[in-house]
Amino acid sequence: MDVLQSHRVEMLGIAVAVVAIAAGSAYYFYFTKKPKGCLDPENFKEFKLVKLTQLSHNVAKFRFALPTPTSVLGLPIGQHMSCRGKDSLGDEVIKPYTPTTLDSDIGYFELVIKMYPQGRMSHHFREMRVGDYLAVKGPKGRFKYQPGQVRAFGMLAGGTGITPMFQVARAILENPEDRTKVNLIYANVTYEDILLKEELDRFAHNFPDHFSVFYVLNQPPEEWDGGVGYVSKEMIQTYCPMPAPDIQILRCGPSPMNKAMAAHLNDLGYTSQMQFKF
Template sequence: MESLQSHKAEMISIAVALLAIGAGTAYYFYITTKKPKGCLDPENFKEFKLVKHTQLSHNVAKFKFALPTPTSVLGLPIGQHMSCRGKDSLGEEVIKPYTPTTLDSDLGYFELVIKMYPQGRMSHHFREMCEGDYLAVKGPKGRFKYQPNQVRAFGMLAGVTRAILENPNDKTNVHLIYANVTYEDILLKEELDDLANNFPNRFSVYYVLNQPPQGWDGGMGFVSKEMIQTHCPPAAADVQILRCGPPPMNKAMAAHLEALGYTSQMQFQF
């Protein structure tokens, strides 16, 4: 087991993202008229070669893994994740879920952006990986299974944003609340800001920091009921909010959402 301290740090730093999106089918379902078979196996681990390691900050790195052919797709439905297997500092096997930052429109490879903690068991495995090494992966996994047009609006995690915005047939509007502890903890900020600049009428992001730097003009503290009310769509029968985080965070978010009129049917907790 990871130490309570490292587990808490890892969970707190998870981005709390609430995306309000309108009707439309996610880009994943439009990439081809005949969806190619994915490389993942839900029952068995398969190994993929690490071809590029890019250090993004002192404890965050991007890992690019090659698929079998240049035209292969990973085969991970939107809203689902995959299990990655490695070894901790004691040589014991550890399995942890991750969601790639790439889509099935990114042919021939997939990428993981990983935040690594000193006592993290899977963090140790990623820290030790070198280009040419292989990562064992199994999937897809997850309780949430997206179906086209199942609701008019979703609250989703940030990883889905690109799939929505890059689909020319999807007129979805996306409003994201993205919470972290410090500025350095904001993962993929440049990519999110680019999306906001490229799709100004469809995407906006509101950053919230628990420990903001001097001169910070975004949200401060924890995600509040007022922030949700200001930056997310009002509750409606065809709106759903997807949320994640540690138990105290989820409990607080559920209370805020309930106070704003979001019923349990309008919420999904990962």
């Protein structure tokens, strides 16, 4: 009788353990899975502006709330989204933008926007106030970053072209398992035009073995230790990884810069597979 009772207790313990394991697995599967993203690639969805921070006379950071505090935007690293607004004449305008936030920033996303005097979408952002809504559609883009896909990135950015570079660099540096190196050359007209400088300098300080940034200015201040003029072949040779099958050069900036950088890279021996233009 004691043996039978002991056997029943043992079987009951096993059953409880199996149920506990099954329950734990179910909990992990249903409750700890990454939330579904909020973007729709086919239809525009509206997101409320909840915070507006003026960074300079023509640059501001816009924070938009997602539907819930635990929602994620759902934008793959290296991709962008289309934003819809109205220009000064009331006509519809659609323009691509890359957030500076990642899906690890739950409940909201942020856009750092430089507002040009004659920019059509710039007008829309300049007129926005907290409580207004922005129509967004995505994800869009041909680039989707996967950790470890290359040994190193060289990044050539101009002006607002820094935002996709910042997104990729931040994703790499915040992942302790990702050992990809990032070498950024960032060109602007004046010192005041440099976007996200505080964040980029923090990356360089906190991750000296994995991130470097070299600033280039057309009109530098009197005391300036960065590059002067335009990004040259010599700068690329000095600050970017040399051509190799396991590296890639990303570029994003105004059309004249993109055209010049493509010519430089071709002359330096970077194949088309080693280059990508956002």
